[in-house]
Amino acid sequence: MSRMTMIEAIRDAMDVMMGKNDDVVVFGEDVGYFGGVFRCTHGLQEKYGKNRCFDAPINESGIVGAAIGMAAYGLRPCVEVQFADYVYPAYDQIVSEAARLRYRSAGDFTAPITIRMPTGGGIFGGQTHSQSPEAVFTQVSGLKVVVPSNPADAKGLLISAIEDDDPVIYLEPKRLYNGPFDGHHDQPVTPWSKHELGEVPDGYYNVPLGKAKVTREGADVTIIAYGTMVYVAEAAVKETGIDAEIIDLRCLLPLDEETIIASVKKTGRCVVVHEATLTSGFGGELLSRVQETCFYHLEAPIQRVTGWDTPYPHAQEWAYFPGPERVSRALEQVMEA
Amino acid sequence: MSRMTMIEAIRDAMDVMMGKNDDVVVFGEDVGYFGGVFRCTHGLQEKYGKNRCFDAPINESGIVGAAIGMAAYGLRPCVEVQFADYVYPAYDQIVSEAARLRYRSAGDFTAPITIRMPTGGGIFGGQTHSQSPEAVFTQVSGLKVVVPSNPADAKGLLISAIEDDDPVIYLEPKRLYNGPFDGHHDQPVTPWSKHELGEVPDGYYNVPLGKAKVTREGADVTIIAYGTMVYVAEAAVKETGIDAEIIDLRCLLPLDEETIIASVKKTGRCVVVHEATLTSGFGGELLSRVQETCFYHLEAPIQRVTGWDTPYPHAQEWAYFPGPERVSRALEQVMEA
Amino acid sequence: MSEKKRLHLHVPEPEFRPGDTPDFSNVTIPKAGSVRRPDVDVSPEEIRDLAYSIIRVLNRDGDAVGPWADLLSDDELIRGLRHMMTLRAFDARMMMAQRQGKTSFYMQHLGEEAVSTAFQCALEKGDMNFPTYRQAGLLLAQDYPMVKMMNQIYSNEEDPLKGRQLPIMYSEKEYGFFSISGNLGTQYIQAVGWAMASAIKNDTKIAAGWIGDGSTAESDFHAALVFASTYKAPVILNVVNNQWAISTFQGIAKGGSGTFAARGHGFGIPALRVDGNDYLAVYAVAKWAAERARLNLGPTMIEYVTYRAGGHSTSDDPAAYRPKEESDAWPLGDPIERLKLHLISKGIWSEERQLQTEAEIKDTVLAAQKEAESHGTLHSGGSPSTRDMFEDVYKEMPPHLRRQRQEAGI
Amino acid sequence: MSEKKRLHLHVPEPEFRPGDTPDFSNVTIPKAGSVRRPDVDVSPEEIRDLAYSIIRVLNRDGDAVGPWADLLSDDELIRGLRHMMTLRAFDARMMMAQRQGKTSFYMQHLGEEAVSTAFQCALEKGDMNFPTYRQAGLLLAQDYPMVKMMNQIYSNEEDPLKGRQLPIMYSEKEYGFFSISGNLGTQYIQAVGWAMASAIKNDTKIAAGWIGDGSTAESDFHAALVFASTYKAPVILNVVNNQWAISTFQGIAKGGSGTFAARGHGFGIPALRVDGNDYLAVYAVAKWAAERARLNLGPTMIEYVTYRAGGHSTSDDPAAYRPKEESDAWPLGDPIERLKLHLISKGIWSEERQLQTEAEIKDTVLAAQKEAESHGTLHSGGSPSTRDMFEDVYKEMPPHLRRQRQEAGI
Numbered sequence A, B: 001m002s003r004m005t006m007i008e009a010i011r012d013a014m015d016v017m018m019g020k021n022d023d024v025v026v027f028g029e030d031v032g033y034f035g036g037v038f039r040c041t042h043g044l045q046e047k048y049g050k051n052r053c054f055d056a057p058i059n060e061s062g063i064v065g066a067a068i069g070m071a072a073y074g075l076r077p078c079v080e081v082q083f084a085d086y087v088y089p090a091y092d093q094i095v096s097e098a099a100r101l102r103y104r105s106a107g108d109f110t111a112p113i114t115i116r117m118p119t120g121g122g123i124f125g126g127q128t129h130s131q132s133p134e135a136v137f138t139q140v141s142g143l144k145v146v147v148p149s150n151p152a153d154a155k156g157l158l159i160s161a162i163e164d165d166d167p168v169i170y171l172e173p174k175r176l177y178n179g180p181f182d183g184h185h186d187q188p189v190t191p192w193s194k195h196e197l198g199e200v201p202d203g204y205y206n207v208p209l210g211k212a213k214v215t216r217e218g219a220d221v222t223i224i225a226y227g228t229m230v231y232v233a234e235a236a237v238k239e240t241g242i243d244a245e246i247i248d249l250r251c252l253l254p255l256d257e258e259t260i261i262a263s264v265k266k267t268g269r270c271v272v273v274h275e276a277t278l279t280s281g282f283g284g285e286l287l288s289r290v291q292e293t294c295f296y297h298l299e300a301p302i303q304r305v306t307g308w309d310t311p312y313p314h315a316q317e318w319a320y321f322p323g324p325e326r327v328s329r330a331l332e333q334v335m336e337a
Numbered sequence C, D: 001m002s003e004k005k006r007l008h009l010h011v012p013e014p015e016f017r018p019g020d021t022p023d024f025s026n027v028t029i030p031k032a033g034s035v036r037r038p039d040v041d042v043s044p045e046e047i048r049d050l051a052y053s054i055i056r057v058l059n060r061d062g063d064a065v066g067p068w069a070d071l072l073s074d075d076e077l078i079r080g081l082r083h084m085m086t087l088r089a090f091d092a093r094m095m096m097a098q099r100q101g102k103t104s105f106y107m108q109h110l111g112e113e114a115v116s117t118a119f120q121c122a123l124e125k126g127d128m129n130f131p132t133y134r135q136a137g138l139l140l141a142q143d144y145p146m147v148k149m150m151n152q153i154y155s156n157e158e159d160p161l162k163g164r165q166l167p168i169m170y171s172e173k174e175y176g177f178f179s180i181s182g183n184l185g186t187q188y189i190q191a192v193g194w195a196m197a198s199a200i201k202n203d204t205k206i207a208a209g210w211i212g213d214g215s216t217a218e219s220d221f222h223a224a225l226v227f228a229s230t231y232k233a234p235v236i237l238n239v240v241n242n243q244w245a246i247s248t249f250q251g252i253a254k255g256g257s258g259t260f261a262a263r264g265h266g267f268g269i270p271a272l273r274v275d276g277n278d279y280l281a282v283y284a285v286a287k288w289a290a291e292r293a294r295l296n297l298g299p300t301m302i303e304y305v306t307y308r309a310g311g312h313s314t315s316d317d318p319a320a321y322r323p324k325e326e327s328d329a330w331p332l333g334d335p336i337e338r339l340k341l342h343l344i345s346k347g348i349w350s351e352e353r354q355l356q357t358e359a360e361i362k363d364t365v366l367a368a369q370k371e372a373e374s375h376g377t378l379h380s381g382g383s384p385s386t387r388d389m390f391e392d393v394y395k396e397m398p399p400h401l402r403r404q405r406q407e408a409g410i
Ligand SMILES: Cc1ncc(C[n+]2csc(CCOP(=O)(O)OP(=O)(O)O)c2C)c(N)n1
Pocket: B029, B058, B082, B086, B089, C134, C182, C183, C184, C211, C212, C213, C214, C215, C216, C240, C242, C244, C245, C246, C308, C312
């Protein structure tokens, strides 16, 4: 066990996998000599050489497209897109190529690639450094979509992603890189070094894709969350005193419906929380699945607490971010209903 | 009034707008001399000249990017993407640029562009000529998303789209180009020339964006559909004899919640139908809105009938396509529940 | 400041439209044998002119001349002719099958048969092509079983791609043939990535990317050239300039650059332009580029100047946008006729053998077709299982797909 | 077939890394005045060499020499110096403001001041720039109110962009300054589209696209060149090669092509390479390109050779990836120093006036800052309304946003 930030845990996962398997290569903008703008790949080039970890030209489609070609050859590329906000130029390669290669070739070729990218707001990054585009990936059959919320999971999930034989979108909530952030932006954040979830097992281990984690057991209402929102939900629960069960999804696709259904059937109430915009956000899918499977157990309408349907503004960041107050209000409403 | 196919109605809308406003320009792959692979722009170059209607290089990002620049200058480009399946290379320009330009510049610049594209399956087009990617647009704040289901609407909605001061994604269900298709692929389709909805007003008129149409009034269950699925829903209603109300959305974003809510509050039951894949499809948003607003009126779980979560297969097209049988089954289940 | 001039938009137009009489006499075609053959380690700057010329080997009399000639044995040449004839016969049958409703769609190679068949002979086992939909010759030149191709075209019960893909979107790893996408341009950068992987692993295999004239306009073309240029990937970047992209003439993609090969110059990538209807020239140039790649000298761009004599696909009728006579007027002739003439002038072939071989190939194609049809065609006979629709989305089927399959009752 | 060689991956590296002593003595810098000035209607093929050279006007002694000299009056030159000094002073204050927490982020122009300030002087009212985040000189060279820029940087109550945008992502239609995106490369093709629109409307206005060396790798760069080349759009395609893209040296984007300007060659677009730290040279070349565009002669590509002397942004410390001494060792000198020397050698300027002007500019900047701060800074004082967060998503607010605004209680 070592104490690690989420950045270190992510780096450690790549380090472990590069050490274990020569076919793992890492590249992306600024990831080589410098080690990434968030330093997630720091030291990997020095350790594994320029053949295995290198700087890429600023062309996200090229980064993913080249990774697909490498994967077709037999490698396992783990590439970085500098911010999730910059993944759109690669969207065609991801949707039309990586996600469908196994299907359209009947398994003749596959694309075991991992695409890492920092996601979410809370750092005054404005609309081009704050987005949460997970739903444009969860709509794509053939992809897996992962969002870790702490260093231990981050490492185990990234190892699973790199080992996975299908393409994985790995979204890193950048507001959690250095410590769990609960939305109280005016209060200091506990660094991971002082937080129990900063305790990361050494060496190889994995956290399976498709398994959610109940981070708090509760009887009255189920909160479905992932990434930063897990801590926002915790804060809201503490502040309202409502006995909520919190589910940290960890993996959005495939989804751990079993855990969700068991919880909602128990509590009879549900609040879905994410930072992305409301309309056609992943919350719509979560709400739908719960409604479809737990309808007769529901005692109140399921609520969604999400970012507003606007681009992510710079100065109004905290009016945009769905913080504990909004989650608390939803919890109270759901309990009253 | 004239009898028109949907192709002719779409062409007529562009013709009317090009005639009315010199700033309307039309371009895209093969749209110039030849008039488009579906012939939607046939004759426009001859009538308005190469300056106003021309062939573009095969670069969807370039087509949309150039259109944005033209719109910033003051034109109203109406561009064609040859198939919705090929829109992904333009996704960045649409999401990061067109949709946000007004917001980020506080109205200093705007992007009044219309992006037309044929969508949906049913023509044995395989995975690259069959997709329904509407949900990757409905998630984008700043866009409007339109799906017409008949010639008269198609013309009026396209005129509204071109006149709209915001970017509009205009999805043309290609299976409806020549006649209403109800999913009974083994039966002949009535051509628009023999169908009352093929009756199209001459000259200028518009159908406002954001207003749904109740195409069949009913008391027992609300079917929310758009595009091809409107006719599939009609067939299912006829075959089951269930007294369903059918809503043709016409515009997905902004959504006509009022019409939806009024209907579901009346019927107490709801089935959402679309051809796109289930997970994170637009149906999830529709289901969620209904659940959020009509929870206490619901007598049964809302059901979704959609394409499966796989790429659109070629030979198994009719096993993939959500036809009247599947809609009927859902209607019966919802009525029984 | 010069006086203000009104601007106007320039929209390039092809020289001939329906109703015009095509006349290509103003197109300069260099004489066969006239373009030099540089060493493979030449610096790109020294051969800039080769991107504006056309490398040709076969002259009008059917003789192979100049520095790019004499690389193939008599046997290889006869095999080449057979490959092209097979491709043409295969196309003819499948065009007809499509018209008969046995499949939904087909795309033929008429007039472009030399490009893919000759190119493949310059590769070695283990190398990988990233083809578009118009390079089936890469398979046929390896004597790939035609019946398997037809099974795919018919989406029948033996379709190796299980009915999922559009006809002709083959995938054959064993034959160095990457799964065809249908999305234009995407595979070009993938070819570069594959080649980079080979270099990363200190392997000896090389890759070849394929793209059409129209599709060079796609943005992934740029991605490919940037990556290939930066990492000196062992890849051959093929541009098949068949003059048309559906109804759009090559000028819309090419713009003001004299040729497509010239695109390589902005990247320091050596670029050659070759007569795509000259089997010997295609082979020679491909071989040159392959050698460069194998010697770790980096990428080469090749533009094949050819002509799409047929429609774009079975959905297209070119009479709507170009003169019917244009394909006959095309100055580079027919690749099969030209190679046949060469073999005859070499004294190793005759009109009789040609006819005999044609008949023989026709029989083989017919036999394959018969066999394929015994496994079904798109709308009748054996077809892939609908269960297969849910397979291979992921390596292991996740619960939601299992549930959907159940719901589908299959 | 040559014997099988093991392949290996080529990953370009900058010459110097932290710890190395930078030495640019091997970089060939053409003598000022040595590059010819062709007529604007020259054919691109005739000036290929200009993409591999560097057009320079100011020599070491501060004299303006050669065919690109003598386009600016004394007054214009002095104005140019003031523009550059203003930009540098503005940057210095805003860098400090960011360190003081008055804003979240800032990006400076240190060492690159000549590029945008001189370029703007070659444009006319009505022309449109599509800038990146490092061309604020386009505004300052028009004496744009600094306080308005600062209001945007501070996201205060007077921010013209209502707090929505990252600092420095200005938008000023009236000043021919298109809304900055933050997504690299996207605006390059938009510039071409704008220019096409001007041509479609038979207008006289031209557009200018801007992109960094690193961002030329983006795919939209290709889209821009394809469209510009095909439709001969009246656009100037600017590439600011400041040697670095965050921590990545220009070699990763440039690959095997000798220069970025050379990218134009694949498209038949005339390409010039210019000393970006030479105010006179930048102006002269921009003027040449603008004239081409206005005469409907089509696009021109210009590569500005300069050096990013500061960090990429306030989030970046270049000491981690390049020697600290590198910026001093950079052979093209400082643009302000060079123009100052020229003015002095012309006898129209002096060290005293320089100091005096510096002080005066500093006062103006401080006064503007004071005024801006009276309207608030990011975390204190006046700030844009949260209601504004819901405006301008659409022209008219749709019902769902109205409801959300209500829910937000604002
Ligand atoms: C991304 C994308 N855009 C558009 C299309 C539609 N389309 C299919 S083939 C084609 C023309 C391609 O022409 P070219 O590259 O010259 O190849 P050729 O057909 O001549 O071999 C077009 C526009 C597509 N398949 N993919």
